[in-house]
Amino acid sequence: MLKTKLYGLFAEEIAGALHPFGFEKYRASQVADWIYRRGIIQFEAMTNLSKQQREILAEHFAIDEPRVVEKQQSSDKRTEKFLFALADGATIETVLMRQPYGNSVCISTQVGCAMGCVFCASTLNGIIRDLDCGEMLAQIAYINKLLAIEGQKVDSVVIMGMGEPLANYEQVVRFIRLCRQPYCYEMSYRSFTLSTSGIVPGILKLAAEELPVTLAVSLHAPNDLLRSQLMPINRQYPIASVLQAADYYAQQTGRRVTYEYILIAGMNDSKENAVELAKLLHGRLAHVNLIPINPVPEKGLARPDAKTIAQFEAILRQKQISVTLRREMGTEIQAACGQLRRRVPGRL
Structure with missing residues (x-):
């Protein structure tokens, strides 16, 4: 039955x-x-x-609970990565990050990813299927049980693990709404950050949901030529349309939009790139999150040296662009941005 x-x-x-x-x-x-x-x-x-x-x-x-088939912890014990097996045997990865401001969990929304970004491990083996709301919630539930032993809980959720959240729109929105219920986790909108590669119709739809979560747009390049090389989705939704949609989201929600920018040596890290990015975002309700690329062996891409990273950040600041350099967490256990993937135990 x-x-x-x-x-x-x-x-x-x-x-x-x-x-x-x-x-x-x-x-x-x-x-x-x-x-x-x-x-x-x-x-x-x-x-x-x-x-x-x-x-x-x-x-x-x-009540289906995912099975933990592998768990890794960083040497400083602040980052833990979980490889979960779902009811049908599909695997996803979820990350717990113990931040100074609380416990943050990075959840997956799809088994694999179809976006094809050249710097990301999640897309290596393509996409199998979407997760449903319950499978997203179960990632939080499992980690909440672990934290409860320490008298703690999940304080914030970043929806930027495996998959493109806006390609699984209905289930992701359902997940956020359910987490807010008093009989669930009663989390505030500000507890959620949703990352997208730039699915314009999804951004516009989200703006009308009255769900003022933090929107993080994966930009990674200041012009269409370069962004199309890094992110195939740009050929469908070029930068101008993404920025227009993000501006509308900021206008409707009153929330500043975060633009994620992965720095890749020799590709998008030049002084000219920084100046162009500053010009692109000038006057917008925007914040730049600089992310030196995390190693993915199959990709062969390298992060810039410290001087180049500092120079890029300094140019943005000089141009009055709000910017932070993301603090590195979980790189050694392949748990950082761009490193999550669909895999089997014991294999990268």
């Missing part, structure tokens, strides 16, 4: 699923509280339900 999956359902949807079995409506909130806020996935442990109700849940419903 095919069981109904509860993970990823809102309380009102759980109520609808339980109604045919004679459950009172308020029981749905109790079940939601158990599986989301308390992180309990064993029906027999839901002690405010009757024994009969728990038996019905066990017979007709399921």
Whole structure:
């Protein structure tokens, strides 16, 4: 018998699923509280339900938790990477980053990625499928259980692991809305950062959702010729259209847009590139996040030297562009930006 999956359902949807079995409506909130806020996935442990109700849940419903097949920790113990196996055997990677301001989790939204960015490992083996809301939520739930042992919790979520979030739009938006519920994690909009390669229709649609999360646009080049070489999606959505959509998002939400810029030696790290980038973003509600490229063996790309990186950052500052240099976390365990991939245990 095919069981109904509860993970990823809102309380009102759980109520609808339980109604045919004679459950009172308020029981749905109790079940939601158990599986989301308390992180309990064993029906027999839901002690405010009757024994009969728990038996019905066990017979007709399921709570799928991903299986951890591999876990790595950085030498400073501030970054942990998890290789999860999903119910169908597909694998994804999720990263916990212990920041000074709290615990941040980088989640995946797809098994693999179809974007084809030349600097990223996630796209190496293409895309298998989208994740559903429950599979995204389960990544947070598992790490929350680990942190609870230390009296901590997940404080923020960066939606920039494997996959293009706006290519899985409905499930990603559902995930954010569910995380905000009082019976779930009750997280604020400011707790979420959503990264996109620049799917213009998705950015415009998100602007109308009244979900003022932080939008991070993967720019990585100051002109279309170079960006198309680095990111094939630019041929469909060139820079001007991406910036126009991002400006609209900033206008609708009042939130500053972050532009991610991976620095690659000899490709996009020159003084001229910095000046061109500053001109592109001048006058916009924008912030630049500079990211020296993280090593991906198959790509053969190198990060610039420290002097070049500092020079690039200095030019942006001189041009009055808000900029930060991303603090490196997780590179040694292939857990940093651009290093997550679909793989099997024991293999890179």
